[in-house]
Amino acid sequence: MSHQNINPRFPKGRTAFFLIHGVGEQNPFETMDYFARNLLQYFDKQSLPFKLEHLIAKRRLANGSFWTESFVRVSPSDSEQNWIIDIHEYYWAPNTENKISVPELLQWAEQALDGTIKFYNRQENKDLLQRLLVNNKRKGLFQFRLRSLTIFLRLFNLVYPVLRLGIWLILLFAGPFLRGRFLQSAWKLSKQIVTPVLVNFVGDVAIYSITDPKSPYQKIRQQILAESLTLLKAILKDKEANYDQVILAGHSLGSCIAYDTLNLLCIESTLGQNKSKNLLLDKIKGLITFGSPLDKIAFFLRETAQQDQYIRQRMLEHLNSFRVKPEFALQSPYMTKNPVICQLEQINWVNYYHLKDPISGHLDYYENLDNVEMKYHASWGLEGHMGYWTDPSFYENITERFLYTSNQDKDNQKFTQKVSYNQS
Structure with a gap:
């Protein structure tokens, strides 16, 4: 003190x-x-x-x-x-840890982002969008980042299976020469390497925000x-x-x-x-x-x-x-x-x-x-x-x-x- x-x-x-x-x-x-x-x-x-x-x-x-x-x-x-x-x-x-698959998550994220863009494009919400865009610091978020993030998720959803398969094959053949954290299932490790940090963060939101009582994540x-x-x-x-x-x-x-x-x-x-x-x-x-x-x-x-x-x-x-x-x-x-x-x-x-x-x-x-x-x-x-x-x-x-x-x-x-x- x-x-x-x-x-x-x-x-x-x-x-x-x-x-x-x-x-x-x-x-x-x-x-x-x-x-x-x-x-x-x-x-x-x-x-x-x-x-x-x-x-x-x-x-x-x-x-x-x-x-x-x-x-x-x-x-x-x-x-x-x-x-x-x-x-x-x-x-x-x-x-919520490791409860949702990457394809499910990417599908949810794309739907959420599309819903956001459609929400602000509705005629009755035009005034709300204009109020948000009055602040110059927010223009980039609503006009560019949401759409670029949607494009990124769509592209990633396409290349994810191929990319993961390629990483898995590399890890499988390199297995005898690896050690430390690499001495685990090559298939699980390929998911950790390929999946971006953003996806892991969004996974918690996806599970919690699904309110459909028919969804297994509702429990x-x-x-x-x-x-x-x-x-x-x-x-x-x-x-x-x-x-x-x-x-x-x-x-x-x-x-x-x-x-x-x-x-x-x-x-x-x-x-x-x-x-x-x-x-x-x-x-x-x-x-x-x-x-x-x-x-x-x-x-x-x-x-x-x-x-x-x-x-x-x-x-x-x-x-x-x-x-x-x-x-x-x-x-x-x-x-x-x-x-x-x-x-x-x-x-x-x-x-x-x-x-x-x-x-x-x-x-x-x-x-x-x-x-x-x-x-x-x-x-x-x-x-x-x-x-x-x-x-x-x-x-x-x-x-x-x-x-x-x-x-x-x-x-x-x-x-x-x-x-x-x-x-x-």
């Missing part, structure tokens, strides 16, 4: 962060490590005295079996202070949501921790899982009349989405009914209505009352995005949230998508919004404006 002249500000109460990682080949505790390490670096710069602990808790899975959860706790080193910050992680990567989506909801409920009910607030934080596809988990809670709270359950839900104070594709999935990949199926369309809207703007609902005189009465109005939703992040963006499909544009230096693509984790202003914004809210000062209001102008 080198900043002796800084008077530290202390977090208030008992807070739990519920982290949900995004796409890619994640390992257990990586998300927790990223978030906790960079949060502690921010505390260190503020000369905040703290200690870090590894704790375990007995939890149940959605199927009823027990498992041991590991999480970390940040607490004051000064015994006179009374605050804690627990960081929990929902790890779902094994559910994977349901399992992910069931486990996320079960762990969140366990954290809310944890009598030993007795949290004052629980904050969901989802990166990339994890933001969609966080959103869908809250949407399920809305449905459950409507069906249940137990007041004690509602008191538990009141502990959920925040939703942090960063690098989020929520708008893209809502506009281009969500399940919709055919044009004349207005009853089915209205039912789908009701079941997926958490903070959706009313103007995106079907204009119909029938079934105007939504049976799902959401009781999560207390949640402060903040969405962080970066113009060099091709997955994220300003969320326009939803209401009652703050969109914060980040300005860290990054190239377009993976660097832009992952930069949130190591950007100090990201953690500064989070702490000001959620950890110091009990302090009666004006710093919180000032910071929201500062993050948009101070970083260049």
Whole structure:
């Protein structure tokens, strides 16, 4: 702690962060490590005295079996202070790992990209496209990159079988002279070599975004949501921790899982009349989405009914209505009352995005949230998508919004404006 002249500000109460990682080949505790390490670096710069602990808790899975959860706790080193910050992680990567074939994935990706282009070419969406193209930095994405990506996927789909067969033959004949990671099935290794990293990332999105109940991947989506909801409920009910607030934080596809988990809670709270359950839900104070594709999935990949199926369309809207703007609902005189009465109005939703992040963006499909544009230096693509984790202003914004809210000062209001102008 080198900043002796800084008077530290202390977090208030008992807070739990519920982290949900995004796409890619994640390992257990990586998300927790990223978030906790960079949060502690921010505390260190503020000369905040703290200690870090590894704790375990007995939890149940959605199927009823027990498992041991590991999480970390940040607490004051000064015994006179009374605050804690627990960081929990929902790890779902094994559910989607190597579950979808490359041809299936490429077919899904091409359909999604074609759907995106057709969406913006519709007459009723021309105004939306023009608003997006007002920002010069977005023109390249919508006018060139989507079409070039579609062409790339179509070409790759054609050459993939031939390319993989050629690599397999080379590995097969070179087998006696290879060692290390090459000493494995030549057929499996050829897939790893030929398949681009982009395909592995998109595979998670493809599996999770398929909502067709007839698809075998629908069970994977349901399992992910069931486990996320079960762990969140366990954290809310944890009598030993007795949290004052629980904050969901989802990166990339994890933001969609966080959103869908809250949407399920809305449905459950409507069906249940137990007041004690509602008191538990009141502990959920925040939703942090960063690098989020929520708008893209809502506009281009969500399940919709055919044009004349207005009853089915209205039912789908009701079941997926958490903070959706009313103007995106079907204009119909029938079934105007939504049976799902959401009781999560207390949640402060903040969405962080970066113009060099091709997955994220300003969320326009939803209401009652703050969109914060980040300005860290990054190239377009993976660097832009992952930069949130190591950007100090990201953690500064989070702490000001959620950890110091009990302090009666004006710093919180000032910071929201500062993050948009101070970083260049």
